[in-house]
Each structure stands twice: as structure tokens, then as C-alpha cells.
Amino acid sequence: MPLGISPMTIWYPRRPAAQSCIVGCSTMVPMPFTLAEPAAFPLVERILFAALAIASGSLFWRRFGPIFHRILQSKKDADFRLAPVGRRVWDFVSEVLFQSKVIRQRPLPGIAHAFVFWGFCAFALVTLNHCAVGLGIGFLSPEGFFGRFYFCFAAVFALTCAIGILGLFIRRFLVRPRWLGAKLSWESGFIAFLIFFLMATYLAAFFVPAGSTAITVLWWLHTLTLLVFLPIIPHTKHLHLVLSPATVFLSRGSFSRIPPLAGDEDFGLVAGTDLTRLVSLQAYSCVECGRCTEHCPAANTGKTLNPKEIILGLRSYLNEFGPASSEPLLGKHNPPVAPFQCTTCGSCEFQCPVGIEHLPILVGLRRGAVNTGAWDDDHGAKLFLSLERGSNTLGMQAGERDKFIQKQQFPIFDGTQEYCLWLGCMGGYDPKGREIVADFARVMRYLGTTFGVLRKEKCTGDPVRRLGNDLLFQQLAEANLEALAQNKVKKIVTICPHCVRTIQEDWKEYGTPPEVEHHSEFMARHLSRLPRPSQQDSIVYHDPCYLGRYRNVYAEPRTVVSHSGQLLEAERHAERSFCCGAGGGLAFLGEETGERVSHVRAKELVATGAKTIGTACPFCNSMFRDALASSTDTAPQLLDIAQLTARALPQQDTSSAS
Amino acid sequence: MKIVVAIKQVPERDAPVRIDAAGRWIEEADLQWALNESDAYALEEALQLKELHGGEVVVLSAGPERVGSTIREALAKGADRAIHIDCEDLGQRDALGVARLLATAIQPEDPDLVLTGLQSDDLGYGQTGVILAELLNLPHASLILHVEKSDTGITVKRELEEGWFQNIDLPLPAALTIQSGGAKLRYATLMGIKRAKTKEVRRIAAAELSAPPEAAVVLDRIALPQKQKITQVLSGSAQEAAAALVEKLKFEVHAL
Missing domain, CATH: 1.20.950 (Fumarate Reductase Cytochrome B subunit)
Structure with missing residues (x-):
């Protein structure tokens, strides 16, 4: 030495x-x-x-x-x-x-x-x-x-x-x-x-x-x-x-950014010729660490989809056929069912350490299959047809929404009110969604905030956007943008994170959407003027994917929950929250294979021992409602943050809510 | 096989319908329009036949400018070309008058099969297709759920009451009116719409086809249905009551 x-x-x-x-x-x-x-x-x-x-x-x-x-x-x-x-x-x-x-x-x-x-x-x-x-x-x-x-x-x-x-x-x-x-x-x-x-x-x-x-x-x-x-x-x-x-340096930058289709012959990711440089670069960058798989709701509940395999499948495709091939991308190296099992929760993209953007790829593969008519699915076709002819994803008559508005005595938006309260399909047609909207309206009324609802509203197009039906999405986005412009809407507030995301980001391709915010953000801002309930239960809050990872809103709903009780956290929470299983249009695609995503998540939430599960998305709420009903006898209460808040409002204010 | 499908544009299912000042028709301004439901099934049947046996699907529709959007939808779903009969006064023509227009436009096409929906969602006469067959002097069958090509012509499946069906053979050429629900409808795709742009839409003025009609049937007055509330108590055990409720929800309310 x-x-x-x-x-x-x-x-x-x-x-x-x-x-x-x-x-x-x-x-x-x-x-x-x-x-x-x-x-x-x-x-x-x-x-x-x-x-x-x-x-x-x-x-x-x-x-x-x-x-x-x-x-x-x-x-x-x-x-x-x-x-x-x-x-x-x-x-x-x-x-x-x-x-x-x-x-x-x-x-x-x-x-x-x-x-x-x-x-x-x-x-x-x-x-x-x-x-x-x-x-x-x-x-x-x-x-x-x-x-x-x-x-x-x-x-x-x-x-x-x-x-x-x-x-x-x-x-x-x-x-x-x-x-x-x-x-x-x-x-x-x-x-x-x-x-x-x-x-x-x-x-x-x-x-x-x-x-x-x-x-x-x-x-x-x-x-x-x-x-x-x-x-x-x-x-x-x-x-x-x-x-x-x-x-990492060249990535699209914003989360789950779905690129606009370029020209008349672009229908999404159909064949090798549709793979862009970014997609190919990302396919070869995968380090196979499996973080995407670890967090994927589909891969963890026995589905075919494994986000890592999707990326590696594209790499194998490029190795075998190359980027000039007209061989379909869904086939030898990627099973056609896999992209359609994605809830678009975005965990994969959020987790990926090498800058791979899974969502544009998964949605791109769906676009390729749907825009060309190659995707044949009874539930999917039913959803598309009901939106081609009707106004909402639940396939109900628009008149049902009118009745609800009348019953709740919601004012029609006429340009004099501050907010346009966007009901969405769940808020306008689903029984539980309506309860949430009604309670949120009570909160707004209590605060003296003026609001109105549109006479006619169509689905924002969220599920068809994620499922890759660009034709239908464009029609819905344009019709809604026109209706909002005609009514001179400046600010929208809604109970649905999917509506928020779609209005704010996805509609941009077809016009200038009004300002939009989620009711959690609205309520968090006005919390000091809202009463606290006398009884402070333990409440576990579930982060909706489209509010958390998609919008980076984690704190606001938590302050709202803390206002109404003692906040508990599930093991996986905030940006690592596990999906409820409804996103990406999957709420409409019928029975899942393997274990249900909603059941896995509901179990995690129940395991916290909380007396109440607090949600901030009507889709999550609806998924857990079913999961809780079929899994436990002593299920905790399931309430949206608007309902948690409205519970503490004076009774006389409830006349219009029931 | 050359198939002509006659389709109609009707107010969208969710459209708020208001009766106009004269009380003889609905206010058309602000309405959204869609393809008549049973016509959508007629088109689907035609497209499936073409996919199996080859040939051509021609869609035919009469109406004002706005009908163009429905024609494009049909082209997007896979029809090869279209004929648009320009006609501002469709509402004044009775079933015979409309069928005359359609028949005159169809004749030069000399198709193997003419398909149309069983009835329209707006007027609901259920006559046009049948009269059309008569004017074209073609054998016809109605309430068809499914069409199959046979050696001698076609075999069709008709829907009868109470879940009964009837299969009958027809020679070609023939005309059929199609019942809703027989096939799985396809959804419109972006690729279809883009391809439809280059497809031929031939416009013919109604006046070229037949003289302004002398209607045999005149629409006198229309009214919105009276709302009624009926309460029914279902008796029997919980199980029986539940079964009866499901039955009613399915077949009376059509909610399931």
C-alpha cells in the first residue's frame, strides 16, 4: 500500500x-x-x-x-x-x-x-x-x-x-x-x-x-x-x-397530453407509419423497471394490459417491422384488448422515470382502433350511438335533466350569474350524482354565490375522448363550446373532475373554453365562511385520478374534508392513489375480467377504519357504492365532499335538496 | 347486389318538440336532427349484405338542405353514394306523395333490393315503404329483422307478435321495410367521415321527379300527448311482485 x-x-x-x-x-x-x-x-x-x-x-x-x-x-x-x-x-x-x-x-x-x-x-x-x-x-x-x-x-x-x-x-x-x-x-x-x-x-x-x-x-x-x-x-x-x-428533455411536457390528429390520413396509432419520433424514442427508452406495472390498476387486477408490455410491444414492433410498416400495431406484439382495459388513471405516466408518456400512446392505440372502426365492442358501440343521437353517456332522455332542474329550482344561466354550474352526465342523470349536485348547490346558495345551469348540456366527451372516438368528441366539444359562448359563460364550476379536465384541456383543440374549476377548489376557498359539523367523524379521502394526477389538486379537497371531520389517509394516496376503475370510458364498458378495480380500492379505503369515505368525483362515488354494497355488511358511509360540507348547513336551507 | 336504402331525417330523440303557430307541424328552428332509427337498421342490413356479397349501397333521402348531414352520416358508415331529392315541402306530402318521389328516383337505378325503415319516428305512418314497393311493382315484406341471400333470391326473418318469427323467401328484386333491433348498429368513425367527403351525392330537384302533389291525406292538427300518472300496486309475495315489476319495466316502460 x-x-x-x-x-x-x-x-x-x-x-x-x-x-x-x-x-x-x-x-x-x-x-x-x-x-x-x-x-x-x-x-x-x-x-x-x-x-x-x-x-x-x-x-x-x-x-x-x-x-x-x-x-x-x-x-x-x-x-x-x-x-x-x-x-x-x-x-x-x-x-x-x-x-x-x-x-x-x-x-x-x-x-x-x-x-x-x-x-x-x-x-x-x-x-x-x-x-x-x-x-x-x-x-x-x-x-x-x-x-x-x-x-x-x-x-x-x-x-x-x-x-x-x-x-x-x-x-x-x-x-x-x-x-x-x-x-x-x-x-x-x-x-x-x-x-x-x-x-x-x-x-x-x-x-x-x-x-x-x-x-x-x-x-x-x-x-x-x-x-x-x-x-x-x-x-x-x-x-x-x-x-x-x-x-426526458423532449417529452410533451404536460401530463397525458393527447396530440391533435395531423391531416386527413391521421386516425391515431394504427400502423408503424403512425408512430412518431417521440413514440419511437420512448419505446426504445424503456428501462423495464416496472414502476408503471406496479401502479397499474389493470395489471394489478388480472387484466391483459400491462403498460410496460405495451411499450416493449411497440419496441418489438419497431425491431421487427420498422416505422414504415403498414402492419397493424395491435396484433402480433400488442393484444388488441389491452389498450381498452386502461382506466387512464395515469399512474404509469406519472411514475415513469425515463419520460415515457403512456397515455398518449394508449389513447393513440385506441384512436387507431376506434377511428377506423376496427374496435368492435357492444358496450362501446352502445355508448357511441347514445352520444351520437342523445346528449348523455347514460343514454337517458334530455327531459330527465329538465325535470331534475325544475325540481331543484336551479336557475337557468342567463349571463347575470357568476358561475355556470355544469351538471355533467352524472350530476344531471345519475341519482347519486344528483344528490351531490343538489348539496353543492346548497353550499353555493348558503354562500350567496350566484349560479345558473345551462338549459341544454351535452356530455363533455370525456369517455369518448379517452376511448379514441375523435369524430364524436369533436361534435360534442363543438356543440358545448357553442352553447357556452351563446350564453356568455365566463366561469364554470362542476362536481366532476372528468368534466373539468376535458373542458379545460381537451376542448382547447376546438375553441376557447371558459374558466373552469372543481367544486373542491371552490369550497376550499370559501371554507372560512362555512359552518363545521358538531360531530367530527373520521373520514378517509380518496383522490380521483382526474383531480390529483391530472390537475395536481391534492390539498384543497383535504382541507374541505378536514373541515368536516378527522382526515385519514389510505395507504396509497395523493399522487400514488389507486384508481376506482371508472376512468377512460371503462365505467361504460361492462364487466371487467379478473378482479374489479373498484373492489380492490374500496377494501383499501375500508381498511383505514374510517367511518366515512369522502370522494370528490361522482364516478368514484358510483364505483364505490357498488363495491361497498357487495363486499361488506358494515360499510362506511360514502359521501362526496359537497355532501360532507352540506351536512353542517342549517336545516332550513334543505327545503329544495331532497 | 345493388341495394337502395331510403332514409329519412327526423328530429333528434332528445329534441324538445314544440308545436308551431298553425298547429299543424312542429317548430323546426333550433331542432337537432338525426337519422330515423329503423332507417339506421335498414342501412346496417344493407351494409352487412354488401360486406358478405359485394355490390353497391346507394342511400336516398328527400328533404331540404339540412338532410345533407344525415346523408353524409350514412356515407360515413359505408354507403357508396347518395341521391338527395331537394324538397322543401316534404311535410305537405302524404305517404303516397313521398313514395312517388322516392320511386321515381329509384327506377333508373334498377336495384336488386330496396330497403327502408318500418316507419318514421316523427310521423309514424308506416306506409311509405309499402307504397314504394307497390309503385315499383316489387314483391315486398315488412317488419324484417334479418335478410339472407339464398340461391333463388332472399330469405327474410319477420317479427310477429309475442316473440314469434316468420321466415319467408322472396325473389329478387324486392322491397323490404326493416324493423329496429335486428342487427348491431355500427358507430360513425372519423375515417368514415373523411372517406365520405369524396363520395358522390347527386341532388335532384323534387320538381323534376313529380308534379306538386295533390295530397289524399291532409295533416289537420297535431298535439302533444297528455301526461298521465297512474299508480299500480303489485300484489303477491316479494318475489312475485319483483318479477311483475321487472316485467313492467321491461315491456311497458321500456326502462330495462
């Missing part, structure tokens, strides 16, 4: 000044260890190294080149804009450099991964120098101040990286979480070994005497590991090392 500085002058023949510096530095900063590096290589070894490096590099390109070309040959993303660059840079810094998403959503393996990643970053310079040494043009001297600092700096990272990769190895091969797949990936094991070995050979060089044979052996072992590692990258999931920084 050398405690001094090993002489390296032979190695830097063109920099004789280094000698004096070494002495100077070593006296100023006493260092326990110093990296030993080989002295000059014989010409044969230099040539051997150069040949191996060229072989490794060209093997890498032979494998990576075709992938790169497949991505570039894919269709251009018509709506892609680089702006805002600031946001992209921020995402890159936060998600790539600081590994924020990787760590936040899975702390232990996340930190282990971050150590490996940071280790690699720190190694960039070391490795460059390492190769340069092989050619006799090393530029970082272990005797130089910066070199010494940097080699020690990298050693710290090498140590944490080695520990990190060991941890990840133990996780994959001993702990074996099920979302990594039932089959052990030996390739991952081999890569883990390579990374560990890279670090070990680097660190070992601190402990061997300079000029020894051991140094040369270590140098060669380290180098060969590197050269073996490089060509393995492109055809394994380690391709994410190369691609995912670009994927």
Missing part, C-alpha cells in the same frame, strides 16, 4: 514541469492514497487497445445505428415545439441530473440508482483519461492538484456506485419484486457485474504499488470491462443510458 506519491514522469514525457509540482503538492496536502496508473504502454499494447476500442465502438454503432435510424425515420411529431425551453431544462436538471423522480417514488432503489448514475457522471472524465492513457496521451495527472482531487472525488462516487449496484443486484436477484417480471434477467445480472467490476478495478488501483504488473493488469481489466459494456448497451434496457436523457 503506497503512502506516498508514485513517480509518473515517464508517463508524461511532454510535461517535465509536473515533477516539481508533485513535490510541492505532496508536501502541502498529505494524501493517504493515490491512484496508481500504468506507465507507458509498449506499442503492441497501444495498437491492441486502439483496435479493441475501435471494434467495441463499431459494434456499438452497428447495434445502435439501426435503432437511431428507426427513431429518425418515424413520422415527425406535428405538434412538437421546443419552447418552453426553460421548462425542459428544469425537467432535465430535476429528473435526470438530480434523479428526483427516481428517488421520490422509490426511495431505496432510487438512491441506489442515483449513486450508480452519479458514479457514471463522475466517471466520464476519469474514463476519458483512462482511454487516453492507453494511447499515451493521458491528460489528468494523479500528481496534479486537479487530477488528485478528481481521482479522489471519483473514488467516492465509485464506492457509492459499487454499493448502489450491489444493492440493486440484491434487489433484483434476491428480493425479486414481482413488477420486475417473473423471469430473472441474467443480462441485468451480467451488467450489474460489469459495473461493479469497473468500480472495483478503479478502486483497486489506489491500493497497488505504482509501476507494478498489477497496475497494468487492473488497467486492462477495467478497459476490457468498458469495451465489453459498450456494445451491450443498445440491445438491452441499458439503452436508457443513451436515450432517456433525451426522452
Whole structure:
């Protein structure tokens, strides 16, 4: 174990000044260890190294080149804009450099991964120098101040990286979480070994005497590991090392952004020719970590859909058929039923650490099947036909809504009121949805907020938008936008997060929607003027996907719940909340295969022991109503946050609500 | 097989219907329009026959400008081309008058099969298709749920009362009126609409087909149905009462 500085002058023949510096530095900063590096290589070894490096590099390109070309040959993303660059840079810094998403959503393996990643970053310079040494043009001297600092700096990272990769190895091969797949990936094991070995050979060089044979052996072992590692990258999931920084930087940016169809021949993702560069880039970026699968309501209840397999299916498609193929995307590599089992809860996209946007892909595949008429489903066709001819998803007569409005004495919106109260299909036609709207109207009346309802209202088009029926969605969006413009509506408030999302984001493609907010946001703002109930029950709050992940509204409904009782949290909550099973049009598609999503979630909510389940979406409410009725005898009470709030209002105010 | 499907545009099911000042028709302004339901099934039957046996489906509709949207919907669902009889006074023509218009437009087409819905959702005469068959001098059958091609012509399934059905053979050419519910309707697709843009819609002025009609039947007055509330108590055990309730919900209220 050398405690001094090993002489390296032979190695830097063109920099004789280094000698004096070494002495100077070593006296100023006493260092326990110093990296030993080989002295000059014989010409044969230099040539051997150069040949191996060229072989490794060209093997890498032979494998990576075709992938790169497949991505570039894919269709251009018509709506892609680089702006805002600031946001992209921020995402890159936060998600790539600081590994924020990787760590936040899975702390232990996340930190282990971050150590490996940071280790690699720190190694960039070391490795460059390492190769340069092989050619006799090393530029970082272990005797130089910066070199010494940097080699020690990298050693710290090498140590944490080695520990990190060991941890990840133990996780994959001993702990074996099920979302990594039932089959052990030996390739991952081999890569883990390579990374560990890279670090070990680097660190070992601190402990061997300079000029020894051991140094040369270590140098060669380290180098060969590197050269073996490089060509393995492109055809394994380690391709994410190369691609995912670009994927994160280039992503569409906003959550679940469904791109507009481009031109008369675009019907969504039908065949290879419809795959855009972003989709192809994302397909090749998947690191197979399975976070999407871990959180997917479909994959966890025995459905065919597994979001990871969808992405890998697209990758297999690209590998076999390429982006110019007219072979259908739903077929050999992706089962046609899978995309239609998606609740569009968005957990997959929210969780994905490499910037894959699952929702535009899943909805895109649905669009491809529905817009061309390839999707044949009795329930789906019934939903579409009832919206082609009627006004609502429940297939009821519009007159039923009129009767409800009359009974509740809701004023008709005439431009003088502040808010347009949007009833939605559930609020206008569903018995429980009507109770929620009636209670919310009581709250508004109590606060003295003026509101009115539209005489005629059509479904916002949420379920058909998510199911990929662009024709019907456009018709519904345009009809509604026109009605709102005619009535000069400026502000909308509604009890349904699906309506909020669709009005605010999806309608933009066809016009300028009015301002819209969810009743949780409205009530949270006016909470100080609302009475508290005398009895404070325990209430577990369930985050609706379309309010939480889609709108980033987590705090407001919780303050409303806390106002009416003691807030409890289910194990999975906020951005990790588990779906009720209704989204993405699935509420209308009949019986599920496997276990019902709503039952799984209802059990989790009941397990908190809360006396009441608080919901903020009429669809969640409706799903849990059925789940609770069939699963437990002593089910907790199920109330929307509007009902929780209205409970505390003075009695005389209830005359119109029943 | 060349099939002509006669379709009608009627007020949308959810449309709020108001009677006009003269009391003889409804106010058409602000109404939304849709394809008559049984005509949608006639079109579906035609499209399925074409898919099985090849040929051409021509849709035919009489009415003002607005009928164009319904014609495009039919083209989007898969019809090959359309004939639009421009006619502003459809309401003044009785079933015979409308059938004359349709028959004159159909004759030069010389189709193998003429299909139309059993009756319209607005006037509900149930006459037009039958008279049309007579004017075209074609064998016809009504209340048809399903059509199959046979060696000699077609075999059709008719709906009788009480869940009874009747299968009869007809030679071709023939004319049929189609009952709702026999087939699974297809939904309109974006691709269909885009493709429909390039399909031919031939417009013929009603005056070119037949002289302004001398109606044999005149619509004198229309009125909204009287609302009534009836309470019925279902007797028997809970099980019997529930069974009776389901029966009523299904067949009387049509809520199930």
C-alpha cells in the first residue's frame, strides 16, 4: 500500500514541469492514497487497445445505428415545439441530473440508482483519461492538484456506485419484486457485474504499488470491462443510458397530453407509419423497471394490459417491422384488448422515470382502433350511438335533466350569474350524482354565490375522448363550446373532475373554453365562511385520478374534508392513489375480467377504519357504492365532499335538496 | 347486389318538440336532427349484405338542405353514394306523395333490393315503404329483422307478435321495410367521415321527379300527448311482485 506519491514522469514525457509540482503538492496536502496508473504502454499494447476500442465502438454503432435510424425515420411529431425551453431544462436538471423522480417514488432503489448514475457522471472524465492513457496521451495527472482531487472525488462516487449496484443486484436477484417480471434477467445480472467490476478495478488501483504488473493488469481489466459494456448497451434496457436523457428533455411536457390528429390520413396509432419520433424514442427508452406495472390498476387486477408490455410491444414492433410498416400495431406484439382495459388513471405516466408518456400512446392505440372502426365492442358501440343521437353517456332522455332542474329550482344561466354550474352526465342523470349536485348547490346558495345551469348540456366527451372516438368528441366539444359562448359563460364550476379536465384541456383543440374549476377548489376557498359539523367523524379521502394526477389538486379537497371531520389517509394516496376503475370510458364498458378495480380500492379505503369515505368525483362515488354494497355488511358511509360540507348547513336551507 | 336504402331525417330523440303557430307541424328552428332509427337498421342490413356479397349501397333521402348531414352520416358508415331529392315541402306530402318521389328516383337505378325503415319516428305512418314497393311493382315484406341471400333470391326473418318469427323467401328484386333491433348498429368513425367527403351525392330537384302533389291525406292538427300518472300496486309475495315489476319495466316502460 503506497503512502506516498508514485513517480509518473515517464508517463508524461511532454510535461517535465509536473515533477516539481508533485513535490510541492505532496508536501502541502498529505494524501493517504493515490491512484496508481500504468506507465507507458509498449506499442503492441497501444495498437491492441486502439483496435479493441475501435471494434467495441463499431459494434456499438452497428447495434445502435439501426435503432437511431428507426427513431429518425418515424413520422415527425406535428405538434412538437421546443419552447418552453426553460421548462425542459428544469425537467432535465430535476429528473435526470438530480434523479428526483427516481428517488421520490422509490426511495431505496432510487438512491441506489442515483449513486450508480452519479458514479457514471463522475466517471466520464476519469474514463476519458483512462482511454487516453492507453494511447499515451493521458491528460489528468494523479500528481496534479486537479487530477488528485478528481481521482479522489471519483473514488467516492465509485464506492457509492459499487454499493448502489450491489444493492440493486440484491434487489433484483434476491428480493425479486414481482413488477420486475417473473423471469430473472441474467443480462441485468451480467451488467450489474460489469459495473461493479469497473468500480472495483478503479478502486483497486489506489491500493497497488505504482509501476507494478498489477497496475497494468487492473488497467486492462477495467478497459476490457468498458469495451465489453459498450456494445451491450443498445440491445438491452441499458439503452436508457443513451436515450432517456433525451426522452426526458423532449417529452410533451404536460401530463397525458393527447396530440391533435395531423391531416386527413391521421386516425391515431394504427400502423408503424403512425408512430412518431417521440413514440419511437420512448419505446426504445424503456428501462423495464416496472414502476408503471406496479401502479397499474389493470395489471394489478388480472387484466391483459400491462403498460410496460405495451411499450416493449411497440419496441418489438419497431425491431421487427420498422416505422414504415403498414402492419397493424395491435396484433402480433400488442393484444388488441389491452389498450381498452386502461382506466387512464395515469399512474404509469406519472411514475415513469425515463419520460415515457403512456397515455398518449394508449389513447393513440385506441384512436387507431376506434377511428377506423376496427374496435368492435357492444358496450362501446352502445355508448357511441347514445352520444351520437342523445346528449348523455347514460343514454337517458334530455327531459330527465329538465325535470331534475325544475325540481331543484336551479336557475337557468342567463349571463347575470357568476358561475355556470355544469351538471355533467352524472350530476344531471345519475341519482347519486344528483344528490351531490343538489348539496353543492346548497353550499353555493348558503354562500350567496350566484349560479345558473345551462338549459341544454351535452356530455363533455370525456369517455369518448379517452376511448379514441375523435369524430364524436369533436361534435360534442363543438356543440358545448357553442352553447357556452351563446350564453356568455365566463366561469364554470362542476362536481366532476372528468368534466373539468376535458373542458379545460381537451376542448382547447376546438375553441376557447371558459374558466373552469372543481367544486373542491371552490369550497376550499370559501371554507372560512362555512359552518363545521358538531360531530367530527373520521373520514378517509380518496383522490380521483382526474383531480390529483391530472390537475395536481391534492390539498384543497383535504382541507374541505378536514373541515368536516378527522382526515385519514389510505395507504396509497395523493399522487400514488389507486384508481376506482371508472376512468377512460371503462365505467361504460361492462364487466371487467379478473378482479374489479373498484373492489380492490374500496377494501383499501375500508381498511383505514374510517367511518366515512369522502370522494370528490361522482364516478368514484358510483364505483364505490357498488363495491361497498357487495363486499361488506358494515360499510362506511360514502359521501362526496359537497355532501360532507352540506351536512353542517342549517336545516332550513334543505327545503329544495331532497 | 345493388341495394337502395331510403332514409329519412327526423328530429333528434332528445329534441324538445314544440308545436308551431298553425298547429299543424312542429317548430323546426333550433331542432337537432338525426337519422330515423329503423332507417339506421335498414342501412346496417344493407351494409352487412354488401360486406358478405359485394355490390353497391346507394342511400336516398328527400328533404331540404339540412338532410345533407344525415346523408353524409350514412356515407360515413359505408354507403357508396347518395341521391338527395331537394324538397322543401316534404311535410305537405302524404305517404303516397313521398313514395312517388322516392320511386321515381329509384327506377333508373334498377336495384336488386330496396330497403327502408318500418316507419318514421316523427310521423309514424308506416306506409311509405309499402307504397314504394307497390309503385315499383316489387314483391315486398315488412317488419324484417334479418335478410339472407339464398340461391333463388332472399330469405327474410319477420317479427310477429309475442316473440314469434316468420321466415319467408322472396325473389329478387324486392322491397323490404326493416324493423329496429335486428342487427348491431355500427358507430360513425372519423375515417368514415373523411372517406365520405369524396363520395358522390347527386341532388335532384323534387320538381323534376313529380308534379306538386295533390295530397289524399291532409295533416289537420297535431298535439302533444297528455301526461298521465297512474299508480299500480303489485300484489303477491316479494318475489312475485319483483318479477311483475321487472316485467313492467321491461315491456311497458321500456326502462330495462
